[in-house]
Amino acid sequence: MFDSIDDWLIIGVVIAILFYGSTKIPQLARSLGRSVGEFKRGRLEVEREIKAEQAKAEAVPTTPAH
Numbered sequence: 001m002f003d004s005i006d007d008w009l010i011i012g013v014v015i016a017i018l019f020y021g022s023t024k025i026p027q028l029a030r031s032l033g034r035s036v037g038e039f040k041r042g043r044l045e046v047e048r049e050i051k052a053e054q055a056k057a058e059a060v061p062t063t064p065a066h
Helices: 005-020 024-059
Strands: none
Touching: 005 024
């Protein structure tokens, strides 16, 4: 009866409509989209900082110890 993910997705949407109403679902989707976007921006910022630190570490010449 519920063999595919599509079946479960339809059930989930119907349950969401029952619990939140059809007017709240666009607001929830918008909030979720903004949250995902903010997460991606934060992740990219951290990646840029890591790459900058790696580049700085590679640029520093090392002197041999005597």
